[in-house]
Amino acid sequence: MIAREWKCRVPEAHNKGFTDYLYETGIKDSYATPGFLGAQIFRRSLTAKIELTLITYWDNLESIKAFAGDDISQARLYPEDGAYELEPDLSVQHYEVIEHQIAPELRG
Template identity: 60%
Template structure:
């Protein structure tokens, strides 16, 4: 399993709107791609406003290529990102998931 991590910051006033938009764009498109296993969105307050982290989970790197294109290290951005005054990372990180244990 591969985890794909992307981060962005936006002003606090756009937090809820951007998270909803993120579901409508990146999460929706990811979930429609074969090999997608799931996603998590994290939020934390920072001096610049709010940092949003999206982690998507994939069966293999080839599945990410189907979503992101040939250069999977470049973030996939969307046309309305600017509306949220987004400061996106242009680079994403990929990790091999070594352990995945969930407890409730």
């Protein structure tokens, strides 16, 4: 399993709107791509901004290429990102997942 990490920052005022937009763009497109295994979104407060980290999980690098294009190190951005005053990282990181467990009481 491969984890793909992308980060961005938005003004606090756009926190909810951008998170909803992220679900409608990146998350929705990820789910529609064969080989997508799941996602997590992390949020932390910065001074007057929110930082969001999106981790998506994929079965292999070819699946990521189907989502992101041939250069999987580049972030996939969307046309309306600017409306949220988005400060995106333009590159992403990939990690081989070597441990992945969820406590039995938390499984769905």
